[in-house]
């Protein structure tokens with residue numbers, strides 16, 4: 456399988472869903488990475504904010520749907536977009552992410568770090584990124 460580092464080089468490290476700039480953990484000092492995103496180590500919530508921007512390998516066709524580990528099926532997504540995809544198709548997920556960015560609630564596209572409890576879950580629910588949550592809370 457193609458390495459995360461190689462994928463990062465090929466894609467420029469841009470998230471395929473939200474378009475944010477990701478980074479490779481362990482590739483450079485965390486303080487340098489934080490500064491690039493306008494953050495400072497020691498600032499509340501900075502660990503969380505950095506984790507959400509971590510580069511992850513994304514299967515365009517999900518492995519569960521038979522997608523392979525070949526280069527044509529692999530790209531880079533930020534950690535946040537990757538973990539919120541669920542069973543959505545790439546187009547569905549890209550549209551949902553675009554709504555979140557436009558609404559100013561995608562954490563990788565907001566200037567401030569939202570530190571309140573459940574912030575991420577509320578944001579996901581607001582744009583339908585978590586269909587299972589939306590469905591379970593839907594009564595009639």
Ligand SMILES: [Zn+2]
Nearest residue numbers: 470473533536
């Ligand atoms: Zn993203």
